[in-house]
Amino acid sequence: MKLLHLDASSLGQHSVSRELTAAVVAKLAREHAGLDVTYRDLTAQPLPHWTPVVDAASEAARLGEAVMDEFLAADVVVIGAPMYNFSIPSQLKAWLDRVLVAGKTFSYGESGPKGLAGGKRVIVASSRGGIYSSGPATGFDFQESYLRAVFGFIGIANVEFVRAEGVNVSAEHKTNAVASAHDSIGNLTTKAA
Numbered sequence: 665m666k667l668l669h670l671d672a673s674s675l676g677q678h679s680v681s682r683e684l685t686a687a688v689v690a691k692l693a694r695e696h697a698g699l700d701v702t703y704r705d706l707t708a709q710p711l712p713h714w715t716p717v718v719d720a721a722s723e724a725a726r727l728g729e730a731v732m733d734e735f736l737a738a739d740v741v742v743i744g745a746p747m748y749n750f751s752i753p754s755q756l757k758a759w760l761d762r763v764l765v766a767g768k769t770f771s772y773g774e775s776g777p778k779g780l781a782g783g784k785r786v787i788v789a790s791s792r793g794g795i796y797s798s799g800p801a802t803g804f805d806f807q808e809s810y811l812r813a814v815f816g817f818i819g820i821a822n823v824e825f826v827r828a829e830g831v832n833v834s835a836e837h838k839t840n841a842v843a844s845a846h847d848s849i850g851n852l853t854t855k856a857a
C-alpha cells in the first residue's frame with residue numbers, strides 16, 4: 665500500500681496539523697505492514713505558483729510531473745491542512761493546481777465533468793484557530809468545504825477529516841481540541857483505500 669503524506673503548515677514543530685498527520689501516518693503504518701510512505705513538505709520545499717509549462721524539460725515541468733505521479737501512485741493521501749484566512753495555505757493550493765489536471769484526474773464529457781481519481785482514500789488533518797463546525801462562523805469555512813469539493817470533483821467523494829478547531833480560543837480549548845482529534849484518528853477505520 666502506498667501512502668502520500670503532505671504537510672502545509674508554516675508553524676514547524678508548533679503545528680497542530682503536522683502533529684495530526686504524523687499520528688495518522690503512524691496509525692496506518694501500524695496497521696499495514698510494509699506501508700510505502702512518500703513525504704512532501706509543501707512549506708520546506710514550496711512549489712512555485714502554477715504557470716503554463718512552456719519547456720517540457722524545465723524544472724517546473726519536472727516538479728509538476730513528480731507531484732502528479734506521487735498522487736496517482738498513492739492509495740492513501742494524508743494531508744495537513746491548516747485554515748489560513750478561511751481557506752487553505754497557498755502552498756497547498758499550488759499542489760492542488762498540479763493535481764487537478766484535465767485528462768489526468770478529471771475529464772469533461774457530454775454529461776459534464778467526470779472524476780478519474782476515484783478509489784483513493786484521502787484523510788485531511790484540519791486545524792483552525794476558530795470554530796466553524798457550529799455557531800455563527802459556519803459559513804466562513806472555505807477550507808474543509810473546498811477540499812471536499814475539489815476531491816469530489818476528481819472522483820474522491822468520501823474525504824475523511826480529523827479536526828482540531830478552536831485552537832486559538834484558549835490553551836485549554838486547544839488541549840481538548842487536539843485530544844479530540846487524536847481520538848478521531850484512533851477511530852479511523854483500518855480499511856485500505
Ligand SMILES: Cc1cc2nc3c(=O)[nH]c(=O)nc-3n(C[C@H](O)[C@H](O)[C@H](O)COP(=O)(O)O)c2cc1C
Nearest residue numbers: 673675679680681746747748749750791792793794
Ligand atoms: C496566516 C494565517 C491565517 C490564519 N487564518 C485563520 C482563519 O481564517 N481562521 C481561523 O480560525 N484560524 C486562522 N489561523 C489560525 C490557524 O488556523 C491555526 O493556528 C492552526 O492551528 C494552524 O495550523 P497549524 O497549527 O498546523 O499550523 C490562521 C493562521 C495563520 C498563520
